Amino acid sequence: MGISLRCGSKDPAKVGTLKVQRQGAAQNSPAFDFPSPRLTPSHIDAPRHSCSALLASGVVGATLLALIALGHDGRRIAQLAVLAAPPVLWLLWPLHSARLRRWRTALVWLWVMGFGLDAVVRAYLLDTYQAAPDSAMVLGAAANTNARESAEYLRMHWRSAVVWSAALVAAGGVAGLFARHGAVAPRARRPFWVRSLLLILLAACVAYVSKPWRRLHPVVFWTQWSQSLHDQRTAWAGQEKTRDAQRAQARQVAPVFSREGPSTVVLVITDSINRDNMGLYGYGRPTTPRLQAHKAQEGDRMAVLHNAWSVDASTLPALRNMFHFGQPENERPPHLLALARAAGYKVWWISNHDDLAIEQQHARHADVVDMVNRTPGRASASLDGEILDCVQEAFADTSTDRKLIVVHLMGAHPHYSLRFPENANPFDDSVDAVENGLVKDGRSAWVRHFRQEYDAALLYHDFVVSELLQQTRSTGKPDDYRAWMYLSDHGQEVGHGSDRAGHSPATASGYRIPAVVWRNREPLPTGAATQQPFRADWAGWSLMDLLGIRWSGQKAERNVLDDRYEWRAPEIPVAVESFSR
Numbered sequence: 001m002g003i004s005l006r007c008g009s010k011d012p013a014k015v016g017t018l019k020v021q022r023q024g025a026a027q028n029s030p031a032f033d034f035p036s037p038r039l040t041p042s043h044i045d046a047p048r049h050s051c052s053a054l055l056a057s058g059v060v061g062a063t064l065l066a067l068i069a070l071g072h073d074g075r076r077i078a079q080l081a082v083l084a085a086p087p088v089l090w091l092l093w094p095l096h097s098a099r100l101r102r103w104r105t106a107l108v109w110l111w112v113m114g115f116g117l118d119a120v121v122r123a124y125l126l127d128t129y130q131a132a133p134d135s136a137m138v139l140g141a142a143a144n145t146n147a148r149e150s151a152e153y154l155r156m157h158w159r160s161a162v163v164w165s166a167a168l169v170a171a172g173g174v175a176g177l178f179a180r181h182g183a184v185a186p187r188a189r190r191p192f193w194v195r196s197l198l199l200i201l202l203a204a205c206v207a208y209v210s211k212p213w214r215r216l217h218p219v220v221f222w223t224q225w226s227q228s229l230h231d232q233r234t235a236w237a238g239q240e241k242t243r244d245a246q247r248a249q250a251r252q253v254a255p256v257f258s259r260e261g262p263s264t265v266v267l268v269i270t271d272s273i274n275r276d277n278m279g280l281y282g283y284g285r286p287t288t289p290r291l292q293a294h295k296a297q298e299g300d301r302m303a304v305l306h307n308a309w310s311v312d313a314s315t316l317p318a319l320r321n322m323f324h325f326g327q328p329e330n331e332r333p334p335h336l337l338a339l340a341r342a343a344g345y346k347v348w349w350i351s352n353h354d355d356l357a358i359e360q361q362h363a364r365h366a367d368v369v370d371m372v373n374r375t376p377g378r379a380s381a382s383l384d385g386e387i388l389d390c391v392q393e394a395f396a397d398t399s400t401d402r403k404l405i406v407v408h409l410m411g412a413h414p415h416y417s418l419r420f421p422e423n424a425n426p427f428d429d430s431v432d433a434v435e436n437g438l439v440k441d442g443r444s445a446w447v448r449h450f451r452q453e454y455d456a457a458l459l460y461h462d463f464v465v466s467e468l469l470q471q472t473r474s475t476g477k478p479d480d481y482r483a484w485m486y487l488s489d490h491g492q493e494v495g496h497g498s499d500r501a502g503h504s505p506a507t508a509s510g511y512r513i514p515a516v517v518w519r520n521r522e523p524l525p526t527g528a529a530t531q532q533p534f535r536a537d538w539a540g541w542s543l544m545d546l547l548g549i550r551w552s553g554q555k556a557e558r559n560v561l562d563d564r565y566e567w568r569a570p571e572i573p574v575a576v577e578s579f580s581r
Ligand SMILES: [Zn+2]
Pocket: 271, 272, 314, 315, 316, 413, 489, 490
């Protein structure tokens, strides 16, 4: 659509000419004229003036766009621009009634202020905390804050608040100045272009029907935000009590640390890793060179459990099972982290996830909680390597000689392309056996493309996990006891058993996970013993062994590291031919 504007014609009836042309229909498209004097300040209030309406709409639109760009990025700018458009376009709509025009001015101004306030708050949070308003950190802080703390906070941060408010005031001034100059009705009959404008307005309104678009609108977003805050407080009241009860229960159980000297145990929980894609497990692409090098160096001190299974295809239930010994509902067992603390361990929770539920149900049991990733949702692109420094700090801590360091990684959680650095995909430029196999199985091009990205994510993952193992291997004195366990919360389907990619409760790929144990002292399963199936919901029993904790609830038959281990197949909602491969 081309818009040409001609101002300043001599003919008073033809002074402002705005031509709207549809491509390919230029001949038929009627030009619409409406008279206006030249665009000078003294004429701005004169009644017939399309130029000033266009200018007003342009300036208000540009102000809105600038505000939106301040608080959002990428595709969201475009989405919000569409949501913000209707009142801006309304300025072009000729109105006859002066009262109606005053209403329009007020509404447009309020509109700009609404978007402006939203943008300024977002920009401030991003600038100060690199966090979105609906991130766990901000929601948590806001939900936890009382009036006194708010006042203290403002006293500390009023300067930046003033800076951002100034931006808002400036925008308000500009919008107020220009919103008054919307189009005035030139004649009774609505010309064709007015009807076109109506169509554009309608299109913008359609955006409001789409939920993912609509919820970005400041009014909708902040209404829901305050609801989340409320829900959050209500849920927490229960969670904190639950944690207190679990701690009390753990103290009652009175677990005993049974080892001599210092003990450092690292638990690495990753996300969405399917063992079938790991070179360590025999995959055709070299996705785990570093872990394989560790294995070559460490031999029997590193046990790769070849047939590891999760019993849940998504994170929340998987973690609940892991930390509650595979029986979260039945016998109300204590929380593993509570037991570790009761046995004298100092516990770290270092996470690249931003998940309120996990934070409340598990992470908050730890003495030290480091949530490295503060942007919620699947679009968050914090690479797992970000956590390595935090883990190093935990190793360096000298306040205790009993450490349990839990590391929660994003692994290869979709979108896969966000899980490895840019230009770090070596699997997308040549046709190999894996690619040929996928073609033979009839997998579509996009699934094969996802497989390449997934494997690139695994290669980067191999780097992070190996670093964590390396740190564990080299921390402390050589004789100090150290152990390391690595497993995924669940698997992932990337064209393995069906032509799709993602979490997969309905195929075995959703449950096929890696599980690897390393320790510098005391034997681990070797040879045939590493072929025994292992289930992630029983990981707690093995962890208690790694921690060297004796307690009344011990069950050797569920501890894969024990000679008395007895496999029992879990009930999962897919048919598995054999758990032993
Ligand atoms: Zn997950």
